[in-house]
Each structure stands twice: as C-alpha cells, then as structure tokens.
Amino acid sequence: xxxxxxxxxxxxxxxxxxxxxxxxxxxxxxxxxxxxxxxxxxxxxxxxxxxxxxxxxxxxxxxxxxxxxxxxxxxxxxxxxxxxxxxxxxxxxxxxxxxxxxxxxxxxxxxxxxxxxxxxxxxxxxxxxxxxxxxxxxxxxxxxxxxxxxxxxxxxxxxxxxxxxxxxxxxxxxxxxxxxxxxxxxxxxxxxxxxxxxxxxxxxxxxxxxxxxxxxxxxxxxxxxxxxxxxxxxxxxxxxxxxxxxxxxxxxxxxxxxxxxxxxxxxxxxxxxxxxxxxxxxxxxxxxxxxxxxxxxxxxxxxxxxxxxxxxxxxxxxxxxxxxxxxxxxxxxxxxxxxxxxxxxxxxxxxxxxxxxx
Amino acid sequence: xxxxxxxxxxxxxxxxxxxxxxxxxxxxxxxxxxxxxxxxxxxxxxxxxxxxxxxxxxxxxxxxxxxxxxxxxxxxxxxxxxxxxxxxxxxxxxxx
Numbered sequence: 359x360x361x362x363x364x365x366x367x368x369x370x371x372x373x374x375x376x377x378x379x380x381x382x383x384x385x386x387x388x389x390x391x392x393x394x395x396x397x398x399x400x401x402x403x404x405x406x407x408x409x410x411x412x413x414x415x416x417x418x419x420x421x422x423x424x425x426x427x428x429x430x431x432x433x434x435x436x437x438x439x440x441x442x443x444x445x446x447x448x449x450x451x452x453x454x455x456x457x458x459x460x461x462x463x464x465x466x467x468x469x470x471x472x473x474x475x476x477x478x479x480x481x482x483x484x485x486x487x488x489x490x491x492x493x494x495x496x497x498x499x500x501x502x503x504x505x506x507x508x509x510x511x512x513x514x515x516x517x518x519x520x521x522x523x524x525x526x527x528x529x530x531x532x533x534x535x536x537x538x539x540x541x542x543x544x545x546x547x548x549x550x551x552x553x554x555x556x557x558x559x560x561x562x563x564x565x566x567x568x569x570x571x572x573x574x575x576x577x578x579x580x581x582x583x584x585x586x587x588x589x590x591x592x593x594x595x596x597x598x599x600x601x602x603x604x605x606x607x608x609x610x611x612x613x614x615x616x617x618x619x620x621x622x623x624x625x626x627x628x629x630x631x632x633x634x635x636x637x638x639x640x641x642x643x644x645x646x647x648x649x650x651x652x653x654x655x656x657x658x659x660x661x662x663x664x665x666x667x668x669x670x671x672x673x674x675x676x677x678x679x680x681x682x683x684x685x686x687x688x689x690x691x692x693x694x695x696x697x698x699x700x701x702x703x704x705x706x707x708x709x710x711x712x713x714x715x716x
Numbered sequence: 717x718x719x720x721x722x723x724x725x726x727x728x729x730x731x732x733x734x735x736x737x738x739x740x741x742x743x744x745x746x747x748x749x750x751x752x753x754x755x756x757x758x759x760x761x762x763x764x765x766x767x768x769x770x771x772x773x774x775x776x777x778x779x780x781x782x783x784x785x786x787x788x789x790x791x792x793x794x795x796x797x798x799x800x801x802x803x804x805x806x807x808x809x810x811x812x
Contacts, residue, residue: 422731
C-alpha cells in the first residue's frame with residue numbers, strides 16, 4: 359500500500375465522518391425533536407426513542423455510516439490495520455521494541471488477559487489491542503480521528519482534564535490506569551514533571567508505543583507496565599492520585615466495581631481518584647446515540663456503566679467528596695447545542711478519607 | 717458460513733429493512749474511496765506535469781499532498797457524495 363494512497367483514503371474517510379458528525383447528526387436531531395415535541399423527552403427510554411426513529415431512512419444511514427466508516431478506517435483495503443501490518447518490521451525496529459533500556463515497558467508475558475478483553479474486537483480494531491505487535495501503532499493512528507472535531511491529538515481534551523484534576527494540588531505519586539499508548543499519561547507528565555508516574559495497561563503493543571514516546575522525549579519520570587487495572591502489583595496506599603481516561607466504559611460492570619475497589623486500596627488517605635469517561639446522558643436522544651454507538655462500535659459495556667448508581671457505589675466503598683460532572687472537552691463546545699455528535703464526557707472524582715486523628 | 721471466511725467471522729449488523737442496501741452501501745463507499753484515491757493521484761500527476769518536469773512514478777507515489785488541502789478536498793468530496801443521504805431538496809419545491 360502506497361503512503362499517498364493510504365493518506366488519501368483515510369482523508370476521505372475522515373471527511374465522511376465529519377459529514378456524519380455534523381450534517382447527518384443535526385438532521386437526525388432535528389427530525390427527532392420535531393417528533394417528540396409534545397411528549398416528555400426526559401422520560402423516554404432508549405427503546406422508545408428508537409421507536410420514534412424506526413423506519414426513518416436518515417437514521418438508517420446514520421447507523422450504517424457510524425459502523426462502516428469505522429470498519430473502513432480499520433480493515434478496508436486502505437485500513438490502518440493492513441497499513442501497519444505491512445510495515446511491521448520497520449516500525450518495531452525504529453520504535454526500539456527490542457531495547458531493554460530505562461524507557462522499556464515492564465511486560466508480563468504470563469499475564470492472563472481477561473475473557474471480556476479478548477472476546478470482542480474493541481472499536482472494531484481487528485484482533486484487538488493485544489494480538490498483533492503493531493496494534494499500538496494502528497490504535498494510535500486510529501485514535502487521531504475518533505472525534506474529528508477535537509483534532510488529531512485531542513490535546514485540548516487531555517490538557518483540560520489534567521488541569522481539572524490538578525486543581526492546584528501538587529500530586530507526587532500518580533497512577534494512570536488503562537493508559538493505552540500514553541496519550542492520557544503525557545499531559546500528567548507535563549503537569550507534574552517532578553512527580554513519579556506509573557501507567558498500566560493490558561496491551562503490550564500499546565505500552566511499547568507509549569515507551570517510544572518517553573524515549574523520544576527523554577521522559578524519565580514515568581514507568582509503563584503491563585498490568586490489569588483491576589488488580590495491580592503496587593502496594594497499598596502507593597499513590598496520591600489514581601486516574602483513568604476512557605477506561606471505565608470498556609469494562610463490564612463487575613470489573614468497574616473491582617477497579618474502584620483497587621483505586622481505594624492504592625490511594626493514600628486523602629488521595630484522589632479521577633476518571634474521565636462517559637456517564638451523564640441528559641435526555642433520551644443522548645441515551646439513544648450512546649447506546650447505539652456502544653453496539654455499532656463494538657464497545658458493548660457502555661450501557662452497563664452508564665446505568666450504574668455511581669454515587670451509591672463509590673460511597674459504599676468508602677469514598678467521600680464524590681463529584682460527577684459533565685465535562686466540556688473543548689473550549690468552543692456548547693454542551694447543550696446539539697450541533698454535532700459528541701461523547702457524553704463526564705468527570706468522575708472522589709477522595710479517600712483522611713485517617714481520623716488519634 | 718462461507719468456507720473462505722475466517723473462522724471468527726460473525727454476521728454483520730443490519731441497518732436497513734432490506735439487507736441488500738446494507739451490502740450495496742459497502743460497495744458504494746468502497747468505490748467512493750477508490751475514486752478519491754484516484755483523484756489524489758491524478759492531482760499529484762497534474763502538479764508534476766504543470767511543473768514542466770519529467771514524471772517519476774516512484775517519486776509521484778511517495779510524495780503525499782499538502783495535508784490541509786487534501787483534508788479540505790476530502791470534506792467537499794464527502795459532502796457531495798453523502799448529501800443525498802439527507803433526503804433534502806436543494807431548491808425549494810413541492811413537499812408532497
């Protein structure tokens with residue numbers, strides 16, 4: 359596959375996704391609003407919302423394009439999977455995958471990957487993020503166009519979340535769960551350059567790419583390791599901040615609960631947990647879009663997480679100062695405008711109580 | 717299952733009442749991608765010819781276009797291709 363053909367095909371798919379994100383979404387929302395204007399939009403279930411659009415051709419095309427533009431991006435003739443597979447040897451060599459230096463990730467070849475992780479090709483990423491050594495490169499490329507209106511690196515999103523979490527606190531020991539190829543970790547490294555940062559993920563291919571970034575930037579205050587976020591090998595009370603970005607919705611509900619328990623164990627008393635994910639869905643149309651995306655994009659656990667009683671769950675574990683807030687992912691984003699498709703970004707944070715004075 | 721298909725293949729999701737439309741859409745979009753790739757190649761060729769030099773195919777294929785220009789053209793091309801999916805009139809006409 360020629361570079362220029364790959365670039366042209368991916369540019370077209372991105373252009374098509376832009377059309378889907380804006381023109382098609384707006385038309386669908388307009389039609390939906392017209393149909394339900396005499397009913398209580400807040401109380402509709404997703405199934406009732408679907409019924410409103412059942413038989414609507416625009417809705418059919420919306421769903422088709424959501425699923426198949428992603429399929430084409432990944433596995434078509436010009437997809438990111440074949441593109442990176444063809445370049446396997448060059449990519450892994452240039453990235454220093456064989457190096458065992460201070461930047462190399464700590465891998466655990468004996469780690470048993472969870473069944474949920476292997477049973478579905480998440481995001482329609484053929485073979486998942488674990489079965490092919492170039493999967494990290496493919497994911498890094500694919501993630502650039504996940505939400506086209508946010509730009510290639512989603513820099514604004516991650517920077518805004520890091521600043522939201524920091525909120526004037528100088529965290530010293532930080533853990534990023536489900537770090538992938540390090541996109542969520544790097545803003546924390548920048549925000550806290552003298553802190554000790556650990557980042558874990560199940561995917562060895564992604565951790566290699568994350569380490570490549572660290573090596574390239576001579577970033578020495580981070581250690582990437584292959585671990586299951588639901589049960590890591592860190593000691594109790596090892597961190598004053600435990601965070602994740604876009605991880606919770608990729609886990610079954612039972613695993614989410616295990617993860618929160620693990621966060622509590624890992625936090626020092628007075629430490630903070632903060633997750634950026636998808637949770638608050640203001641109306642039935644938002645629920646329809648989110649649950650539909652869940653199925654169409656092979657992210658099948660989204661609905662379960664969205665329907666969790668998070669304040670209740672976190673309170674039961676022992677967390678206090680629980681905050682669950684809609685998150686504005688970009689400076690120009692109007693959360694209520696419905697001008698373009700967007701994820702229901704939500705910041706979820708809580709604190710492990712300080713020890714009571716003796 | 718088609719014996720040619722890999723063992724993990726699962727039935728694709730269906731969005732239209734007639735599954736033939738789902739499958740034909742796949743073919744239409746694959747062709748649309750090929751057209752855009754060809755357009756990009758042709759434009760690159762025209763650029764080289766316009767410069768008055770001798771065309772070198774290897775070089776032609778290695779060089780990618782200006783990204784911003786390509787993105788703008790992809791956006792316009794996609795709107796041209798996909799606007800019919802909205803089912804809206806370009807010019808005001810009878811509604812029934």
